[in-house]
Amino acid sequence: GAVVSQHPSWVICKSGTSVKIECRSLDFQATTMFWYRQFPKQSLMLMATSNEGSKATYEQGVEKDKFLINHASLTLSTLTVTSAHPEDSSFYICSAAPGQGRETQYFGPGTRLLVL
Amino acid sequence: SQKIEQNSEALNIQEGKTATLTCNYTNYSPAYLQWYRQDPGRGPVFLLLIRENEKEKRKERLKVTFDTTLKQSLFHITASQPADSATYLCALRSGGGGADGLTFGKGTHLIIQP
Numbered sequence: 001g002a003v004v005s006q007h008p009s010w011v012i013c014k015s016g017t018s019v020k021i022e023c024r025s026l027d028f029q030a031t032t033m034f035w036y037r038q039f040p041k042q043s044l045m046l047m048a049t050s051n052e053g054s055k056a057t058y059e060q061g062v063e064k065d066k067f068l069i070n071h072a073s074l075t076l077s078t079l080t081v082t083s084a085h086p087e088d089s090s091f092y093i094c095s096a097a098p099g100q101g102r103e104t105q106y107f108g109p110g111t112r113l114l115v116l
Numbered sequence: 117s118q119k120i121e122q123n124s125e126a127l128n129i130q131e132g133k134t135a136t137l138t139c140n141y142t143n144y145s146p147a148y149l150q151w152y153r154q155d156p157g158r159g160p161v162f163l164l165l166i167r168e169n170e171k172e173k174r175k176e177r178l179k180v181t182f183d184t185t186l187k188q189s190l191f192h193i194t195a196s197q198p199a200d201s202a203t204y205l206c207a208l209r210s211g212g213g214g215a216d217g218l219t220f221g222k223g224t225h226l227i228i229q230p
Contacts, residue, residue: 004159006159034217034218036217041125041222042222043205043220043223044160044220045220046217046218049216049217059217091157093159093160095218103148103165103209104150104162104165105162106162107152107160107161110157110158110159
């Protein structure tokens with residue numbers, strides 16, 4: 001149980017285009033989902049917290065107009081990287097927490113984004 | 117500012133020995149601490165959670181200790197195997213209600229040599 005999927009697993013796009021990444025909890029409902037970004041040999045960095053039915057909360061330094069998050073249902077959150085640039089190339093990972101206040105987060109397999 | 121530090125970027129251990137990884141933190145008062153395993157190109161996989169009132173927790177060949185006075189957690193893998201080779205991440209979340217995101221250390225790359 002507690003499986004989280006991401007789609008696509010990797011994407012290559014041209015600079016200036018927008019890319020949408022989906023995060024799904026397959027066998028549980030997730031009130032809260034999180035989006036992280038990881039650069040090579042670096043730690044995962046929390047970008048934003050996504051709550052079903054409300055606006056996402058972004059970490060300091062993360063542009064909310066550039067990284068659009070939609071958590072339309074209890075099993076799906078999407079991250080859209082708008083007008084992507086080469087510096088946005090990274091490994092994007094989502095996680096889901098099954099219920100308010102639950103301690104354990106289940107992570108997706110990640111999406112590798114390369115912006116040319 | 118809050119900081120999580122993990123010992124060395126790479127740790128080489130002979131198969132069968134015990135691997136010990138360290139996580140130190142500053143400017144946190146965590147309600148609990150978590151350890152994750154991350155393989156290359158993959159998302160983290162949850163291993164263990166230890167609470168502030170627990171000194172030690174075990175799961176099969178894994179053992180975690182938590183010293184809130186020293187602000188340190190130790191992660192042990194006994195009878196290590198080459199399949200244990202991976203990066204191990206320490207993560208913290210502040211106490212309180214709600215579901216906050218995790219702050220991760222950079223991780224320790226563990227290599228178990230046959």
